[in-house]
Amino acid sequence: MRVERDGMARSAVPDAFDAGAAAYDRLVGANPGYHAHLRLSARRMRIPDGGRGLRLLDAGCGTGASTAALLVAAPHAEIVGVDASPEMLARAAAKPWPGSVRFVRARVEDLGESGVAGPFDGIFAAYLVRNLADPNGQLRQLRALLRPGGTFAAHEYSVRDSLGATVVWHAVCWSVIIPAGTVLTGSSALYRHLWRSVTSFDGARRFRQRLVDAGFTGVHSETMTGWQRGVVHTFLGTNPLREDA
Structure with missing residues (x-):
């Protein structure tokens, strides 16, 4: 699969995740802090009262790691996880979940056609925006799904502002992520895409x-701890109470 300077064509990303789904949980489980950092981003949303009476969207839920983080932060909320990769979504759905969690196969661009409708009280998007063909348009559409005053949180790699973070990212990709992913899946395409899509x-x-x-x-944004300081961030924003705000 062809990987350009900014990663593979965004339309090809779901198929690449299908190919890597079987090894995905093992790979991220070997990343120190991966799950703890997702939980930290979910806590930073400051969901009130454990999410009681609230609806949350996990946009780009993958195998459910971000969904689990939301569930810890908001154990009483209704959570809808969506992902465009059927293999990733199947692995998410196969895990034990309370009845308040459900999964829908859908591209973020096609949520309405897949029966996913707002309003939501919060939207969590982990490692999603970087993989969208039209991030500006999709961010506007995600905001439209939020109740006024609702919180959007993107848990995302961002290294271009920091030479140190960029150097760390190159080193981790070429010493750990790309070799390990290639061994486990037989292909380096998804992991080279990860490397390139983050640097660009x-x-x-x-x-x-x-x-x-x-x-x-x-x-505003806040970063993580450990090796991901300056590499992974929580980006937070609020849907204004008035459209003219």
Whole structure:
């Protein structure tokens, strides 16, 4: 599969995740802090009262790691997880979940056609926006699914603002991620895409501005701990209470 300077064609990404689904949980499980950092981003959404009476969307839920993080932060919420990769989604759905969690196969671009409708009180998007063909348009559409005052959180790689973070990212990809992914799946395409798509993606300042341009207010970001400091961030924004805000 061809991987360009900014990664593979975004239309090809779901198929690449299908091919890597069997090994995905093992690979991310070997990443120190992976699950803890997802839980940290979910906590940063500050979902009130454990999510009681609220609806949350996990956009790009993959094998369910981000869904599990949301469930810890909001154990009483209704959570809808969506993903475009049927193999990733099948692995998510096969895990034990309470009745308040359900999964829908859908591209983020086609949520309405797949029966996923708002309003949601919060939207969590882990490692999603970087893989969208039209991130600006999809951020606006995701905001439209939020209740006024609802929170959007993107848990995402962003290294372009930091030379140190960029160097760490190159080193981790070529010493760990790409070799391990290739051994486990027989192909390096998805992992080279990960490397390239991150190095070509927005710096944190640019992504915060992208959220502002999509209409979110109160936009800010916080980074992680450990080796992912400056590499992975939580980007947060609020759907304004008034459209003219």
